[in-house]
Amino acid sequence: MSNTEKLAVQQTNEEKSHPYDEVSTTTTALDILSMEHTDPVLDAKMRLVNNAIDEIGFTAYQWKMFFLNGFGYAVDSLILLIQGIIASQAALEFHPSYALAMTIAAYVGMLLGAIFWGFSADIIGRRFAFNCSLLFCSIFAIVAGASPNWPVLGLFIALSAFGGGGNLVLDTAVFLEYLPSKDQWLLTLLAAWWGIGQLIAGLFAWAFLPNFSCTDPAVDPSAPPCTRANNMGWRYVWFASGALVFVMSILRITIIHLNETPKYLVGVGRDEQVVETLQSIAHKYNRPCSLTLQQLEACGVTKVSHAKSRASFAEVWLHIRGLYATRRMGISTTLIWFSWTLIGLAYPLYNVFLPSYLKSRGAQFGDTSAYTQWRNYAVINVCGIFGPIPAAYLCATRIGRRGTMVVGGLITMVFFFAYTQVRNDAQNLGFNCAVNFSLNIYYGTLYAYTPEVLPSAHRGTGNGIAIGCNRIMGILSAVIATVADTNTPVPIYICAALYLVMAIVAALFPFEPYGRRSS
Template sequence: MGREEDVIEAGGDVERDFQQDEKPDFSGGAEEVVGMQELDPALDRKMHLVNNALDQIGWTNYHLKLFFLNGFGYGVDALQLSLQGIIAVQAVLEFQPSYDKGLTIALYMGMLIGALFWGFFADIIGRKIAFNISLFICSVFTIAAGAAPNWVGLGVLIAVAAFGAGGNLILDTAVFLEYLPSNKQWLLSLLPAWFGVGCTIAGLVAWGFMPNFSCSDASDCTRANNNGWRYLMYTMGAFIGVLAVARVTVIRLQETPKFLVGQGRDEEVVDNLQGIAKRYNRPCNLTLAQLEACGTVNSAHSTNRFSVGEFMVHLRSLFLTKKMGFTTMLLWLSWTSIGLAYPLFNVFLPYYLASRGVQFGVTSSFETWRNYALVQVCGIFGPVLGAFMCNWRPLGRKYTMVIGALITMAFFFAYSQVKSQTENIAYSCVISFTLEIYYGVLYGYTAESLLSAHRGTANGIAVAFCRLGGTFSSVVATYADPSTTGPVFVCAALYGGLALFAVLFPFEPYGKRAA
């Protein structure tokens, strides 16, 4: 970093390219969300050139495939969350444990460890390996969980399956974003629509199994008359296995060009981007000479990739400037809050619907699971609206999150006044829709406001805070009975705080390019 003059002299052609490309012809402008000019000028210039190349290539069928394949990861993450909430009631009746919220803790601890492990792993080894194997781990242990002989065994298998699924949200955002042209970065906020797809699939399959193969009384609940939740786990585990196979057969993923830049593997960066351009008959003027003329990247890694020092390099990257440090703290607060609020509604939704249904004279398990499926379908469309809103200049990412959080807060408060089964379903559907507006854009904002070389670790830590909040949700639900409105009021207050955090975010990624 101390030889900037030499770099500029060696890279005169690149400097002229920078001057010519200050206002290139693409939607969104040439400025990066987070600049590294003063911290690592070589990395900043190389990232600028890679972004120019991605914009020149534009949107292709390769990106469309990535949207679906990365979406599978989002869907599986949500599916795991839903499965735990769905099977918990029946598993408790069968095993009669001393602490009936144990599965929630097991799930979130597995996802917490998975987020940290896969995030750090992705920054050291790369996105490709983790992307290809995480769903296989999730598939195997989801199927195994269906055969669990006792409560402890079920909790352990759920935790390992969650460990596999837990890295997907980190990997999927990184892989997709680091290939996107800048005028399509808003699609990162559309990706969470797959959350709703995953929840809906779990709900529909549960609707088929749970009413017909479940016991209703703890005094007479055995494996013989309570196999519905096991059938559900077998089916969903096999389904995840199919998605895992699709990931390695539909597309042969190469390491993302922005990860390769941080690794100093300039030749692979050029080969990767030129290969895509050639395959889809698109222009790409990036050359190896241009990247090499920018100098050597100094800030991305330590001398020993497998060390505490390497982790500290990635951790310190979150606080390189006051602005970045403030963003990091707000992201951690936001993810912890949403991690507490989201499961209080989504994971414990079967409890809400069942208890409210009883109040309003609905005792059929068939109707309960039908209603659950309806609520999950509505969640698909929240990120769709959020993605279009955040790509509108007056709102951008920040104020789309503010609107989504405030509307969700209002409907949570209104939900406490429900007086009929129709209102019960209507409000649940609306909340499922509005909370996904906020949640979807938060995922996109987090990835866009992080540096590529440290994106996996930074995103992993943020999502780990989300999982920690999810673990606490089981404690809140224990003392605030999920069959009452207590957790609903907690959710409403948390969404009010999330709106405030969104206002305070210093970066606005709209119209800028991810670093």
């Protein structure tokens, strides 16, 4: 038996006697992919890093990351929803030939952003994207409000989405790679920020659109033509959103000076920086950290997860291949990507086109005022904030991540089917709130589960492709909307069936992170 293998066995025995039973009274917190690694040196070093993070424990550093990384979640949902909110009002001013172009522009931008920032996270590190993505997003969000025509608006929306689209890839990975094992459930709670972003979008719409928008001539033939002068509401929404994102980006840079994550550094063989990073956190918050450079070097030399040229297809292929290093990892990766594909169709059909559906329901119930429409929209999005809270609790119990996704998927399916029986405005609002709450139980857990079960060296790539699959289906949903009537209950039936399939797939995931540590 080699020295590395002996060390791995020794560390496994140490972990079994270590008091990680704060996570589970019967299961020791071993690494999720411990038995899957093809590189025993990397596995041994990852165990040492996880031990050090657990030894330091949860500090104010992680609390800062919870809020600052949460900004990325909020921005992703904010940008995505705003384009759907303002599209119809901007169309009255610009008279486009393709009304759903903004949805496609947003999803194309987010698709490219997820792929670009995801691959860059594994190729050049997490730190660059964490510091730059929100700033990039904010600049083009502000500029979008000054767009002179429909094509330019689409371009700026796509560029803003490109910056925002990388945050879901990076924020979960960065936060996870600093979390002690007993606190990994917080990754699910982080998804509450997604609902906060939705709420901000709803509040901006409620504040600006009823008071600063022109009237649709189709509704009131005597209304004057829509011009920039009498239709500034949708521009104000973009200005306010871009300014808010800009403030968030500055806070991310100034409040926390993010070091490269220890697990990324381990994967690229920079052991000395791993020790420096963890020791600096321990020193700053007066916590113990017994990790030394000698311990890491004793494990051997890590196979660096990079090709000869990082700017090459070989580098990309190396990271994709790393996600299929073993049979179980390959099955896990495929099922994760499939789940993101399914929810990528279900979520836009319900949420991106929710304003038009709410409008049709309002007309049926006798209330078509913009004030009521956007007030209800804000109320619905408030409910989405609280979905990840019970999800986080369930993830920290024996139900685990897979069980929580099954519960969330099935409850959402039931509410979707029940929604078809809505007959008045109060029921319409109530069921929308219930659906938004329950689907975030599933969605929030999937966001957390994905990086937890991916290997650190390829986490950005796997996460980026997963979210890329989601965005592709978002584009497809916009195409579907051009040939299908989204004002009918048909999308509801489709969404219900998709959530049932998602629940089944969740039950088939081969890894359960409960009581385990991310690798």
